[in-house]
Amino acid sequence: MSGSAHKKRLAILISGRGSNMRALLDAVYNPLAPVPVTTAEVVAVISNRADAAGLGIAQQFGVATINHPSQGVARDVYDAELHRILTDLRVDLVCLAGFMRILSEKLVLDWAGKMVNIHPSLLPNYKGLDTHARVLANGGVEHGCTTHFVTPGMDEGPIILQAACPVLPGDTPDTLGGRVLALEHQIYPETVQLFCQDRLRIKNGRVEILDLPAVKN
Numbered sequence: 001m002s003g004s005a006h007k008k009r010l011a012i013l014i015s016g017r018g019s020n021m022r023a024l025l026d027a028v029y030n031p032l033a034p035v036p037v038t039t040a041e042v043v044a045v046i047s048n049r050a051d052a053a054g055l056g057i058a059q060q061f062g063v064a065t066i067n068h069p070s071q072g073v074a075r076d077v078y079d080a081e082l083h084r085i086l087t088d089l090r091v092d093l094v095c096l097a098g099f100m101r102i103l104s105e106k107l108v109l110d111w112a113g114k115m116v117n118i119h120p121s122l123l124p125n126y127k128g129l130d131t132h133a134r135v136l137a138n139g140g141v142e143h144g145c146t147t148h149f150v151t152p153g154m155d156e157g158p159i160i161l162q163a164a165c166p167v168l169p170g171d172t173p174d175t176l177g178g179r180v181l182a183l184e185h186q187i188y189p190e191t192v193q194l195f196c197q198d199r200l201r202i203k204n205g206r207v208e209i210l211d212l213p214a215v216k217n
């Protein structure tokens with residue numbers, strides 16, 4: 001079976017409210033979604049926190065949820081078990097969606113080219129936390145979000161898609177963050193759809209987006 005002939009098996013990793021996860025589930029399971037993901041199934045939503053609100057949303061979609069708590073667990077032990085879960089599920093793509101835990105180098109390398117993340121800034125600017133407040137504190141005029149392949153350096157992997165918005169007078173971290181979040185919900189499904197269409201290639205550390213193959217009559 002060729003890479004594009006079967007539905008890609010997605011796992012979505014969350015820690016909290018799960019709005020990006022919801023956008024991905026909607027894209028996969030609602031054909032009327034703004035950016036449908038046409039050749040994928042979500043085989044599990046995995047949370048490192050039992051109280052993550054996103055788990056309930058995933059259950060409403062009828063998607064299997066896995067509670068894999070991380071508190072007090074050594075990183076290598078946690079990640080080895082996570083690797084086993086993902087491997088047993090025959091996952092094609094791991095989508096980090098607000099998964100607020102640093103992954104070990106080994107796990108990241110094991111899933112190289114098969115793990116993507118969304119980050120609320122225009123990388124390489126504003127890696128790390130509290131991006132909206134830092135943009136405002138710096139008097140930034142533009143902000144946005146980025147999807148990227150995950151590599152061992154935090155928020156450093158090859159960039160797939162970005163979307164930008166203006167910083168408006170009177171913005172607070174919440175108003176600016178809301179504007180960015182709406183963009184996140186667009187570019188994450190677009191990113192996953194590109195992956196599922198086998199249209200993403202990493203060449204010399206950069207992502208190339210391939211055209212769709214021409215339809216043969």
Ligand code: GAR
Binds near residue numbers: 015019119
């Ligand atoms: C999102 O804004 C996502 O970009 C960010 O956490 C939020 C999760 O929200 N991720 C990071 O900061 C990772 N570095 P969500 O749970 O509603 O999707």
